Amino acid sequence: MALLHVKDVSKHYEKGKNVLSDINMEIFEGEFVSIIGPSGAGKSTFLRCINRMINISEGDIHFDGIDVSSLNKKSLRKHRTKIGMIFQHYNLVSRLTVIENVLHGRFGHKSTLQGVLGMFTEDEKMEAFHLLEKLGMSEHAYKRCDQLSGGQKQRVGIARALIQSPKLLLCDEPIASLDPNASKVIMDHLQSISKEMNITCIVNLHQVDVARKYSDRVIGLNSGRVVYDGESKALSSKAIHAIYGSEAGSLIME
Amino acid sequence: MTTIKSNDLTYDFKKKTSAGKIKIKVWGKSQIVMLLTFLSLFILTVYGFWTFDLKGISLIEATNETLYNLKVMFLQPSFSHFTLLDAVGQIGITLGLGFLSTLLGVILSLFLALFAAKNLSTKTVSNAIIVVVTFIRAVPTVLWVLILAIAAGLGSEAVILGMVLHSVAFLVKAFSESFEEVDEGIIEALRASGANWWHIVTHAVIPTTASSLLSWSFLRFETNFTVAVAMGAAAGAGGIGFELLMASGFYFDLREVGFITYFILVIAIGLELFSTQLKKRFLTNASA
Ligand SMILES: Nc1ncnc2c1ncn2[C@@H]1O[C@H](COP(=O)(O)OP(=O)(O)OP(=O)(O)O)[C@@H](O)[C@H]1O
Numbered sequence: 001m002a003l004l005h006v007k008d009v010s011k012h013y014e015k016g017k018n019v020l021s022d023i024n025m026e027i028f029e030g031e032f033v034s035i036i037g038p039s040g041a042g043k044s045t046f047l048r049c050i051n052r053m054i055n056i057s058e059g060d061i062h063f064d065g066i067d068v069s070s071l072n073k074k075s076l077r078k079h080r081t082k083i084g085m086i087f088q089h090y091n092l093v094s095r096l097t098v099i100e101n102v103l104h105g106r107f108g109h110k111s112t113l114q115g116v117l118g119m120f121t122e123d124e125k126m127e128a129f130h131l132l133e134k135l136g137m138s139e140h141a142y143k144r145c146d147q148l149s150g151g152q153k154q155r156v157g158i159a160r161a162l163i164q165s166p167k168l169l170l171c172d173e174p175i176a177s178l179d180p181n182a183s184k185v186i187m188d189h190l191q192s193i194s195k196e197m198n199i200t201c202i203v204n205l206h207q208v209d210v211a212r213k214y215s216d217r218v219i220g221l222n223s224g225r226v227v228y229d230g231e232s233k234a235l236s237s238k239a240i241h242a243i244y245g246s247e248a249g250s251l252i253m254e
Numbered sequence: 255m256t257t258i259k260s261n262d263l264t265y266d267f268k269k270k271t272s273a274g275k276i277k278i279k280v281w282g283k284s285q286i287v288m289l290l291t292f293l294s295l296f297i298l299t300v301y302g303f304w305t306f307d308l309k310g311i312s313l314i315e316a317t318n319e320t321l322y323n324l325k326v327m328f329l330q331p332s333f334s335h336f337t338l339l340d341a342v343g344q345i346g347i348t349l350g351l352g353f354l355s356t357l358l359g360v361i362l363s364l365f366l367a368l369f370a371a372k373n374l375s376t377k378t379v380s381n382a383i384i385v386v387v388t389f390i391r392a393v394p395t396v397l398w399v400l401i402l403a404i405a406a407g408l409g410s411e412a413v414i415l416g417m418v419l420h421s422v423a424f425l426v427k428a429f430s431e432s433f434e435e436v437d438e439g440i441i442e443a444l445r446a447s448g449a450n451w452w453h454i455v456t457h458a459v460i461p462t463t464a465s466s467l468l469s470w471s472f473l474r475f476e477t478n479f480t481v482a483v484a485m486g487a488a489a490g491a492g493g494i495g496f497e498l499l500m501a502s503g504f505y506f507d508l509r510e511v512g513f514i515t516y517f518i519l520v521i522a523i524g525l526e527l528f529s530t531q532l533k534k535r536f537l538t539n540a541s542a
């Protein structure tokens with residue numbers, strides 16, 4: 001059975017203006033899926049519907065066998081702990097240290113009092129260091145996050161998401177603010193997370209070549225509709241132009 | 255690619271004066287309102303001086319007397335009705351009044367500001383708090399003290415209550431605006447990981463805003479110190495303000511007034527220096 005089941009999903013912020021229309025897809029465990037499409041296509045909106053940071057208007061989303069729309073406040077928190085999220089601007093608390101930021105990923109598993117008092121178990125701290133080690137960041141564990149480079153910040157973001165022990169990672173343009181070297185490091189880490197830890201990754205990207213290189217499957221969105229859904233190898237330049245709605249040859253590509 | 259040639263621009267955006275020179279300033283509505291305001295204030299000022307009722311006091315004589323009084327006050331300060339130790343004790347009382355009201359104000363404001371910040375609260379609750387707080391702030395501290403004195407009696411209780419009330423009104427605005435500046439993305443990231451409101455407040459919002467909260471609190475402490483001086487005299491809360499009132503209004507001891515003024519000045523400067531240091535330390539920390 002699919003990990004994520006999206007059926008006839010539509011979303012509008014204002015009446016009559018659909019940002020997402022009739023989205024249907026199934027995403028399986030361990031899959032690495034890229035979503036590409038022009039600005040304003042609805043990529044960020046779609047990701048946020050999955051962990052219900054945004055409520056959908058129509059259709060339903062089943063994740064891990066649970067109907068996402070039906071969740072109450074408490075079970076919604078539990079649902080969100082199973083889904084890690086990674087952002088373009090990292091969204092770390094920059095005045096706190098790396099290790100503190102990583103442990104923030106555990107709040108979903110804690111009561112209010114435990115969280116407020118910052119009561120983390122030794123196991124959780126060990127796990128945090130283990131993840132930082134894996135991402136090559138353990139030497140920076142006690143640095144404040146505003147002293148890190150963009151690529152390092154993004155690795156902290158990944159560690160914060162992984163410590164949730166998620167089944168799914170949602171990545172909203174994780175490399176849009178990074179140079180090519182740091183981008184490669186981040187994409188390599190995401191790939192190994194998906195392959196070795198069997199965590200499903202859904203990644204919004206603006207770089208078609210990156211999407212093609214790293215993902216098993218590419219989904220193309222345009223004006224809130226799925227216009228391509230298939231293997232990344234099968235992604236032809238004709239399909240790319242259909243996704244971006246442009247004339248052949250007018251896109252910047254290698 | 256083509257470049258835009260200057261003669262492609264058919265419309266001339268330059269405005270000219272009647273003499274044919276290019277205008278730089280454009281007279282809009284706001285400039286005219288500003289000019290009219292200044293003009294009327296100027297006329298009122300001239301009219302005011304013109305119609306002063308001087309009651310037969312000669313301007314030169316009065317100026318001389320005032321200068322003499324100021325000279326006695328500030329060039330020959332001394333104390334006669336109390337000792338230096340007394341003065342220190344009285345300053346201590348005034349500082350205590352200021353400190354206590356600031357502390358209570360900060361604690362109350364912290365909670366209220368969380369519910370007043372638009373990004374952490376609902377629109378209705380936030381607006382309700384903002385309206386109440388704006389009303390409280392619009393009434394001066396002295397008036398609040400006098401109003402509260404009806405229930406608490408004139409004295410330090412009413413003064414502290416009044417000062418706390420006004421501090422809360424001020425700090426809720428300052429704190430909630432700091433909270434609203436917290437990056438929306440940080441809050442989103444924690445919410446997406448399943449953290450609840452209290453987790454986000456204590457581990458993201460407060461750490462991010464801590465230094466500005468501290469700066470605002472200390473600024474309010476400085477204000478409360480000066481208010482406490484005035485209240486000591488006006489509402490009988492005691493402290494150095496009361497001594498100042500006695501020296502000037504009861505004993506007519508100009509030298510003592512001078513002494514007390516200097517003393518207050520020293521403390522005020524001390525507080526100012528301290529807060530500058532505080533700010534500097536936190537700001538350098540932030541940019542490091
Ligand atoms: N909170 C909101 N209220 C109203 N409209 C919104 C809101 N958020 C997004 N939209 C609209 O929804 C559409 C899709 O936005 P979305 O951010 O999902 O696009 P995107 O594909 O992520 O674009 P980008 O590549 O620029 O990040 C846009 O037209 C945007 O204006």
Ligand SMILES: [Mg+2]
Nearest residue numbers: 043044045172
């Ligand atoms: Mg987006």
